[in-house]
Amino acid sequence: MRLFAEERKLRTFEFLLTSPIRIHDIIIGKFVSVLLIYLGLLGLTVLVPTVLMLFSDFDWNPIWTGYLGMALLGALFLSVGVFASALTENQIVAAFVSFGTLLSMWLIAGLGSLLGDTTAGRIISYVSYMEHYDRLVRGLIDTSDLVYFGSGLVLMLFLTHRVVESTRWK
Amino acid sequence: MNLKSIPLGLIGVVLAIGGMIAYSLRPDWLWAVTIAEGAALICLVLFFVFHFETVKAFSGRRSTKMGLNSFLMILLFLGILLIVNFLASRHSVRWDLSENQNFTLAPQTYRVLRTLPRDIKITVFTRESDPGYQAFKERLESYRQASTKLSVEFIDPEKQPKMAQNYGIFRTDTAIFESDGQTIRVTSPSEIELTGALIRISKDSKKRIVFVEGHSELNIEDKGTQRPFYRQRSPDSTRVRRRHHLAPQGVSRADQYVGVGASRCTPFRYERRARPYSGVHRERWTPLGVGRSRYPDRFGYIARSLGSWSGPRRTGGPARSVGPRRPHRIVGQNVY
Numbered sequence: 001m002r003l004f005a006e007e008r009k010l011r012t013f014e015f016l017l018t019s020p021i022r023i024h025d026i027i028i029g030k031f032v033s034v035l036l037i038y039l040g041l042l043g044l045t046v047l048v049p050t051v052l053m054l055f056s057d058f059d060w061n062p063i064w065t066g067y068l069g070m071a072l073l074g075a076l077f078l079s080v081g082v083f084a085s086a087l088t089e090n091q092i093v094a095a096f097v098s099f100g101t102l103l104s105m106w107l108i109a110g111l112g113s114l115l116g117d118t119t120a121g122r123i124i125s126y127v128s129y130m131e132h133y134d135r136l137v138r139g140l141i142d143t144s145d146l147v148y149f150g151s152g153l154v155l156m157l158f159l160t161h162r163v164v165e166s167t168r169w170k
Numbered sequence: 171m172n173l174k175s176i177p178l179g180l181i182g183v184v185l186a187i188g189g190m191i192a193y194s195l196r197p198d199w200l201w202a203v204t205i206a207e208g209a210a211l212i213c214l215v216l217f218f219v220f221h222f223e224t225v226k227a228f229s230g231r232r233s234t235k236m237g238l239n240s241f242l243m244i245l246l247f248l249g250i251l252l253i254v255n256f257l258a259s260r261h262s263v264r265w266d267l268s269e270n271q272n273f274t275l276a277p278q279t280y281r282v283l284r285t286l287p288r289d290i291k292i293t294v295f296t297r298e299s300d301p302g303y304q305a306f307k308e309r310l311e312s313y314r315q316a317s318t319k320l321s322v323e324f325i326d327p328e329k330q331p332k333m334a335q336n337y338g339i340f341r342t343d344t345a346i347f348e349s350d351g352q353t354i355r356v357t358s359p360s361e362i363e364l365t366g367a368l369i370r371i372s373k374d375s376k377k378r379i380v381f382v383e384g385h386s387e388l389n390i391e392d393k394g395t396q397r398p399f400y401r402q403r404s405p406d407s408t409r410v411r412r413r414h415h416l417a418p419q420g421v422s423r424a425d426q427y428v429g430v431g432a433s434r435c436t437p438f439r440y441e442r443r444a445r446p447y448s449g450v451h452r453e454r455w456t457p458l459g460v461g462r463s464r465y466p467d468r469f470g471y472i473a474r475s476l477g478s479w480s481g482p483r484r485t486g487g488p489a490r491s492v493g494p495r496r497p498h499r500i501v502g503q504n505v506y
Contacts, residue, residue, distance in 0.1 A: 061267035113324065120194050126259065138308070139268030147258035151251045158247055162240050169236040 001091040001098070003030045003082055004164070008089035017167065027160050031082050038074045042067070062139035069136030072149035076129060077102060079156035086163040105129055178220065182213030262315070272308050275316065279365045283317040286372050290349040292322045295339045302343030305359035310345075313364065347371045 007013040016026055049063050077098075084098035085091070109128035115121030125131055129152070132145040189206030192199060218225060228234055266273040275283075292310060296303045310322045327334035327342055337346055347354040347367045354367045 059269045062269060065267050126255070138272065139266065140273045141265040141267060142262050143264075144255070144259040144262040147255055151255055155247070155251055159244065162244060166237070166240060169233055 001081060001085050001094045003034065004085040004160075005089050005091040005094045009091075013167070017164075023164050024157075024161055027082070027157055027164065031079060031157060034078050034082070035075055038078060039071060042070055042074065062137075065139050065141055066137045068141070069133050072136070072146070073129060073133050076149055076152045076156070079153045079160075083156045083160045083163070086160045178213045178217035182210045182217060185210035185213060264315075272305075273312050275309075275312050276361060276365075279313075279361060280316055282365055282368050282372075283313060283320075286317055286319045286368070288349060288372070289319050289321065290347060290368065290371060292320060292345055292347055293337065294322065294324050294343075294345045295327045295334055295337070296324060296343050297326050297328060300342045302359045306343065306345065309359055309361060309364060313368075 004013070007016060017023075046067075049058075049060075052058070080101050081094070081098045084094040084101065087097060088094050105128055108124055109130045112121050112123075112125030112128060112131075115124060126148070129148075132142075132148045135142055135145055185206050189203045189210060192206065193203045196202075264273065294306050294310065296306055307324070310320075314320050314322050325333055327339055339346075341357070343357060343359070345356045345359075345364070345367075347356065349371045352371050354371050356363045356367045
């Protein structure tokens with residue numbers, strides 16, 4: 001939440017924009033930094049199945065796909081957070097915007113299941129991340145899910161780029 | 171009232187978006203969509219007419235040009251992502267790493283799904299807490315991925331009891347397969363059951379029941395009590411006819427020998443209790459091997475109706491013991 005909001009608040013945002021790096025370098029740099037922290041934290045949880053492995057025999061494949069799902073979902077959430085942070089200089093507002101966005105994307109799955117197997121229902125279900133994440137957790141790697149997470153991530157970073165760039169001409 | 175003071179632009183945009191949403195949700199409400207879109211167009215035209223100078227000044231600003239440019243770039247980018255996602259969902263590749271290969275179907279199932287002749291609707295009555303929910307969901311999703319002719323809908327019978335009542339659902343974890351007026355219900359999410367139901371419901375031909383007539387057998391067009399049970403106009407006989415999708419046909423003795431209904435005959439006999447049981451006739455189709463030796467090649471199997479269609483008789487007794495006229499002899503052709 002502080003990635004861009006704090007820069008604006010501390011008036012260091014102008015320094016960033018006038019520094020000899022491009023906007024997408026700034027965005028990617030900030031995003032990768034939070035992603036690495038997240039992956040580091042997620043990586044620590046591998047200890048749990050590793051310890052369990054000593055006492056029991058189980059299939060590791062669904063666990064790896066589950067971790068892949070967690071990593072992709074986390075990356076998507078972080079990109080939404082980066083975008084929300086770029087919108088405002090108040091990190092509380094940024095937090096509300098990102099939580100609200102993610103909550104709506106989660107709840108929209110319910111609307112999709114209400115509409116059933118119609119075109120609108122399928123589109124709405126596809127937009128929600130839960131369906132894609134569920135499949136990965138259950139041990140299914142589907143290229144459409146990977147494309148979904150990749151698209152969401154790229155879209156959010158692109159929107160962030162547009163928002164950051166807009167400060168130059170607003 | 172000054173027309174310039176009305177936020178025509180905002181009203182126009184709201185109406186336009188509302189019309190599009192209404193069309194996507196209810197395409198049959200075309201009149202409402204037309205009215206909304208027409209009103210939106212009028213509002214927007216009026217807005218441009220009344221605020222022409224404002225619009226002109228606004229469009230000349232640098233921020234407007236850059237903003238519009240940015241907006242178009244976002245739209246373009248969204249369009250590209252939509253196309254990529256559409257293609258990815260249509261031509262996805264899957265790696266099933268689940269422990270029990272839950273998402274992988276048998277080659278035979280894929281063959282059945284590829285050759286489905288028409289659309290099939292599957293309605294699953296289940297709740298998320300039910301044991302079969304996940305299995306139904308995973309398996310039917312794989313089925314739907316493999317065929318565009320399947321549509322699957324999950325219904326919670328507690329939330330939509332009316333729907334469950336219409337389908338006669340008395341237990342959850344029940345899937346109803348519907349196609350071309352036929353209905354099959356499946357209560358197990360196993361692949362064997364689901365694929366079997368698909369095979370049965372996608373058959374184009376009806377079950378045929380062929381009655382031997384002439385040579386003192388009853389005619390299927392006989393009136394009154396002499397009519398076969400399934401041709402009587404009682405609620406019971408109608409129910410049986412519908413349930414078994416029967417297409418009755420008479421066949422003369424001579425035709426037997428040239429092999430009418432010879433292909434894919436399955437033996438059965440029709441049993442009916444002499445006395446109505448609780449006011450409802452109990453009928454049963456059971457496989458029968460008798461008569462097989464008499465017409466083995468032409469018909470595959472011949473089934474006889476055991477006992478007459480009316481009057482006192484003993485179930486299982488020979489046909490000739492009933493009276494002067496023989497009862498119908500049945501050559502059954504079963505579809506599956």
